[in-house]
Every structure is written in structure tokens, then in C-alpha cells.
Amino acid sequence: WNGHGQVPGCTKSDCPQSLNAGVDIFMVPDEWKELYTNTLNSVQNEDITISRLDDAVRRVLTVKYRLGLLSGRVPHKYEHNYIGNENHKKIARQAVRESIVLLKNNNQTLPIKSNKHILVVGSASQNISSQMGGWTITWQGRGNLNSDFPNTLSIYEAIEQKAKSINGSVEYSDDGTFKRKPDVVIFVYGEEPYAEGDGDRKNIFFMHHNKSFINSMQKIYDQGIPSVSLFISGRPLVVNQELNLSDAFVQLWLPGTAVEGIGDVIFTNIDNKSEHDFVGKLSYSWPKLSTQADLNHRDINYDPLFEYGYGLSYKDNIFLATLPEENKSSKSDEITIFVGSAYPSYGETVSYFSPEKNERVYDGINSDIYIDKNSGFNITKFDFKKQDDAKSINFGSKDIYKTWFIGSGSSEDISYMESGSVQLILRPKKISSEKITLDFGCYKTQEQIKNSGSSVCYKSIDLTTMLKDNFDNNWKEINIPIRCLMSSDFEASNLTLRSQLSTTGDWELELHSIKFINNQGYNSCSAIISNYE
Missing domain, CATH: 3.40.50.1700 (Glycoside hydrolase family 3 C-terminal domain)
Known part of the structure; x- marks a missing residue:
């Protein structure tokens, strides 16, 4: 993955040295267009010989031929296939x-x-x-x-x-x-x-x-x-x-x-006898505290919860006493809701009103390309800053109420982010005459309903003018102060509908991310929009 960029004298977008050394295929996820152009120039300038280029092409085509890609055969259908054996x-x-x-x-x-x-x-x-x-x-x-x-x-x-x-x-x-x-x-x-990096945690x-x-x-x-x-x-x-x-x-x-x-x-068998005992042992030391991210069995002050190599069997009679518990409900300065397909999305869903069924229809998005003829939705992922980190959301031309949203199986608390913002990084690709809104839903307890004087728990922000006034084919960073959500009709401590885009129009947006970001210094309800590089 971009390994050629680590060769002395090379960059991710230019490395004739690697091809000359025997690399037939570059693994370049981002700057492939530039690499293609520069490699072509290197051949024309004779920094890469035609014979070496022919050699690379010959070997690539040989592999494709052996796989059956050049003869119409489905690659996995051959007599020595052991998939599912x-x-x-x-x-x-x-x-x-x-x-x-x-x-x-x-x-x-x-x-x-x-x-x-x-x-x-x-x-x-x-x-x-x-x-x-x-x-x-x-x-x-x-x-x-x-x-x-x-x-x-x-x-x-x-x-x-x-x-x-x-x-x-x-x-x-x-x-x-x-x-x-x-x-x-x-x-x-x-x-x-x-x-990879999407598994990193603080x-x-x-x-x-x-x-x-x-x-x-x-x-x-x-x-x-x-x-x-x-x-x-x-x-x-x-x-x-x-x-x-x-x-x-x-x-x-x-x-x-x-x-x-x-x-x-x-489980035992039907006669209550174990046919298989546990034999697995820990290949890593198991931490007892959040401060033990660096924990190895040869450490001087080695004090894990479970040692390297630990693992019980049914022969053991070890009682594990109650363990100390740390408070892990720390308030994050950033809550990521969406980053294309590269971040857990808690449930990416579309909904629309079906005139035929006379009801709302909900459909989860579980594929790289989502096309629905009934609603008109066409949603595809693409690479923006890195792999799979953005989506193109085309709401289609059907004159029905449509929503794209990130739901949740539980609530999110953003009540402490009073000076923070909802940050969207997007690019409008097609403007509609109909409005488009950014919506948030929440949940109120009976006590909260009584205290607020309202059973409503929903807030909608009109994005129409923001997007129309900034329709110049550039990516935009839109920061909407969380103060804009605060009202008797909203409960910021129990956010359940994390973000929703709603319209009856034929909007088309490229969306990179949606985040809640704390400590932005906002003290009024006025969105700030800037170009995003």
C-alpha cells in the first residue's frame, strides 16, 4: 500500500525505480492518476524501457489468462477449487x-x-x-x-x-x-x-x-x-x-x-457430558486498568488482570471476585457520526413515502452501491481523503418525501457541547428548487416532558440557502452551532436520530463527514461556512 513511495528518490505519484526493479503492479489508492501520467512520461523519456514495460504487461496478462479472465471462465469454477471444502x-x-x-x-x-x-x-x-x-x-x-x-x-x-x-x-x-x-x-x-487505522482508539x-x-x-x-x-x-x-x-x-x-x-x-452432550473442554490460552496479557495499554509479560511491574498464557478449563475451580470498575463515561470533545463507509454508522438508512402502499418505507443501506427505483435514491461510496470515506447521495427526481439518516440503537448525550457545533463536510453537486433540511430526533422522559412543557423532541435546520449560496463545485465545511438545537422541543442529552437529510427535491450531495465537535466558542445560532481543502 503506497510502498513505492518509500523508495529513496520516489513519491507516491512518481516512482520509475520500482517498475525497473521488478514491480509489475503498483498498489496506489489515492494518487493513481498522477502515477499513471508520470509512469507514461517515464516510458516516453526512456527512464523505463519498453522491454521492461512489456515484461510487466506480459506477466499481468499471464495471471489473468490462467484465472480464465480472458476466456470467459468464472475464476472460482475449476476442478481444483477448495472453497467450501x-x-x-x-x-x-x-x-x-x-x-x-x-x-x-x-x-x-x-x-x-x-x-x-x-x-x-x-x-x-x-x-x-x-x-x-x-x-x-x-x-x-x-x-x-x-x-x-x-x-x-x-x-x-x-x-x-x-x-x-x-x-x-x-x-x-x-x-x-x-x-x-x-x-x-x-x-x-x-x-x-x-x-487498519479505523480501529485506533483513545x-x-x-x-x-x-x-x-x-x-x-x-x-x-x-x-x-x-x-x-x-x-x-x-x-x-x-x-x-x-x-x-x-x-x-x-x-x-x-x-x-x-x-x-x-x-x-x-454445551454438554444430551447425557450432560462434555465432549470438548477449553484449551485456548491468552496470546496477549489482559489489562485490568485503562492505563495498561502497554502491557507485556516481561515488564518489571507486570500486573495484568489475566496473565499471558492464562485460560481456564472445566477442571479448574477458580472463583473470580468482583473487580474494580473505572468510570469510562468520559465526555468526548468529538463524536463522529458518519465518515463514508469507513466508520461505524450505527445504521445508515433511507426512507420515503410510498403512494402505492400509502405508508413510509424504510430500507437499510448495506452495499457499496444502493439504487432504489421506487424512491429514486442512488447512493454510492467513493474515496475523498482516504479509502471509502465519502458517499454520493442522489435523492432522485421523484416528487416524494425522502430521507437519508443515521439512526441509533441507543441515545447520545451532546448536552455538554453548548459551545460546540454540528460539522458537515460536503459538496453540493445538484441544486433543487425544493428545500433540504438537516434533522435531529431525541427522546424525553416523562419528567423532561413536564419540565420542558413539550412532548416534541425533534429539531430541523434548513440547509437550502446555505447550499445554494455556496454552489461552486468546492467542498464545504459547514459548522452549525449546537445552540441552534436548544429549545423546549429538543432534549440534547438523549439524541437518538443522530442526523437526517430530508427533501422532496432532486438534490445531489457528496458527503464526507458529520461530527459533533465541542469547544468551538459559538455563543449564538449562526452557521459558519468555509471552503474545505
Whole structure:
């Protein structure tokens, strides 16, 4: 990735040295147009010989020929294709069984015996993308549908399959509520998929994107129902609160496609005998405090929560006492809502009014290219500052009310950002005669409704004039003071609809980012617009 730019005398956009040294294909995500022009000039100037260029082209075409790209054959359809091979699936399942790590098992909560009613809590159990991690189909591994993973079970489906095989039953819940009281609750949660720099964090706390999830765990804990946490992450994180609310805790890492291996270990057979014990051990030291981001087992002051190589088995009888909990609800100076497909979007959705159905229709966006003939929407991702960090949103020409929005499974508190702003970085590509608004929705408790004198919890900002007056094909940074949202009809401590663009017109926008930024010094409701480079 831009490796040629590190060669002495080269830049990302100009490096004949690499081609001369034997590189046939440049991996250049950003400055490829300039690299193409400069490479062509290098050939014309004889800094790169025609024979070397022919050699590179010949080798590239040879690979394409062998793949069948030049003969019409579908690349994956050939007799030696091992994708989906049953023996490989068995090995993958074994890898899951032997890599997951038991960190806590108070009161011998695991294994789960036959004839039990199990409540599974958490959307991560039903979304296959959650168990895959980044670099899966897409760069960040987000937005993939379960249908993108043929012949693959979700964690919920694997649990259900195993439980039913030993005369058990399974119920699913988003929030810990249940129709029938469970014998045991399995919480499935963890980090959203990420790749490269998008996984960087300012601290090592685990922060669930659904801030009410911990309340679901607390609710089950308060009822005294045994619970198991299945934690999905590619790295150790501070999870003391989650450990305290769980009787058993299993680190799954990123189990991938063969999640049946989880059930092999956490359940007994129908005769209540374990067929597979835990053998997985930690390949990283596990932190007990947020200050332990740098934690290695040869450190002089080595004091982890779980040591390198730690991992329980069913033979162990170790009781993990209540752990100290740090306050992880620090107020961030920046809350990112949207950065193209390169940031967890909490639920990118479009809606429109359907005259045929006489109702509003909602549709989640889970693909790189989204086209809907009924609404007229045409939404595609593209690279602006980096890969996948912007989207083109074409609302289409249909004269119906349409919205594009970022929802949420939980609320966001921006009430402390009184001097901050809602920042949009965008470029208007087509102006409409109809207005376009930026909307925010919220939730009020009964006490808040009483105190404010209004049950309304919604605020709309008209962007029409701002965009029309700045229609010059340049990217714009628009900062709308958060003070503009403050009124009796809005509750900034419980933001649920994080951002919504609404119109009946045929607007077309290129949108890079939406953020809430604190401490901007705004003391009045007046938007500031400037060119963005």
C-alpha cells in the first residue's frame, strides 16, 4: 500500500525505480492518476524501457489468462477449487474450539447442560459480519449482509442448533426481556469490525455502540439469572464491568465462519457430558486498568488482570471476585457520526413515502452501491481523503418525501457541547428548487416532558440557502452551532436520530463527514461556512 513511495528518490505519484526493479503492479489508492501520467512520461523519456514495460504487461496478462479472465471462465469454477471444502470446514471448527479462551467460570456456569431454556441477547449474535472482523468482503468488514456468507451460521443459529440437539430451547432478545424465564442467558457482544487505522482508539475500554446494552446485562444480573458473556474482539480490552455482570466469560476473538465450534465447547452432550473442554490460552496479557495499554509479560511491574498464557478449563475451580470498575463515561470533545463507509454508522438508512402502499418505507443501506427505483435514491461510496470515506447521495427526481439518516440503537448525550457545533463536510453537486433540511430526533422522559412543557423532541435546520449560496463545485465545511438545537422541543442529552437529510427535491450531495465537535466558542445560532481543502 503506497510502498513505492518509500523508495529513496520516489513519491507516491512518481516512482520509475520500482517498475525497473521488478514491480509489475503498483498498489496506489489515492494518487493513481498522477502515477499513471508520470509512469507514461517515464516510458516516453526512456527512464523505463519498453522491454521492461512489456515484461510487466506480459506477466499481468499471464495471471489473468490462467484465472480464465480472458476466456470467459468464472475464476472460482475449476476442478481444483477448495472453497467450501468440508475437510477445511472441520479444521476451521477445530480452530474455533481450540482458540476461544475461558476467562471466568464462577459457580460452574459452563458447560450448559441439556434441557435448558436459553436467552440469547445481542445483535452481534445474529449479524455474521460481527464474527468476521475487518478485511472481509469489504475493507472495514461492515455493512455485509448474512446472505453474503453462504453456508455460514450466525452465532445465534449455531447456539440454537446445538441447544435443540440436546433438547434445549432458545429465545432471542435485543434488550434482555423474555417471554419465558431462561435457565441461562448468553450475551453476545463486542467490537464492531474494523481494519487498519479505523480501529485506533483513545483508550482501551470496551465501549459498546449500544450504550443501553450494559443495562440489559445489569437487569439479568439483578434477577439472579446465570449469564455467560461471549465477547468478540481482536484484542484484549478493559471489560471489568462486563466481567462483574457475567457468571462466565469467554473470549471468542474473531471466530469466522465455523462458529459451531463455540457450541462444541460451551454445551454438554444430551447425557450432560462434555465432549470438548477449553484449551485456548491468552496470546496477549489482559489489562485490568485503562492505563495498561502497554502491557507485556516481561515488564518489571507486570500486573495484568489475566496473565499471558492464562485460560481456564472445566477442571479448574477458580472463583473470580468482583473487580474494580473505572468510570469510562468520559465526555468526548468529538463524536463522529458518519465518515463514508469507513466508520461505524450505527445504521445508515433511507426512507420515503410510498403512494402505492400509502405508508413510509424504510430500507437499510448495506452495499457499496444502493439504487432504489421506487424512491429514486442512488447512493454510492467513493474515496475523498482516504479509502471509502465519502458517499454520493442522489435523492432522485421523484416528487416524494425522502430521507437519508443515521439512526441509533441507543441515545447520545451532546448536552455538554453548548459551545460546540454540528460539522458537515460536503459538496453540493445538484441544486433543487425544493428545500433540504438537516434533522435531529431525541427522546424525553416523562419528567423532561413536564419540565420542558413539550412532548416534541425533534429539531430541523434548513440547509437550502446555505447550499445554494455556496454552489461552486468546492467542498464545504459547514459548522452549525449546537445552540441552534436548544429549545423546549429538543432534549440534547438523549439524541437518538443522530442526523437526517430530508427533501422532496432532486438534490445531489457528496458527503464526507458529520461530527459533533465541542469547544468551538459559538455563543449564538449562526452557521459558519468555509471552503474545505
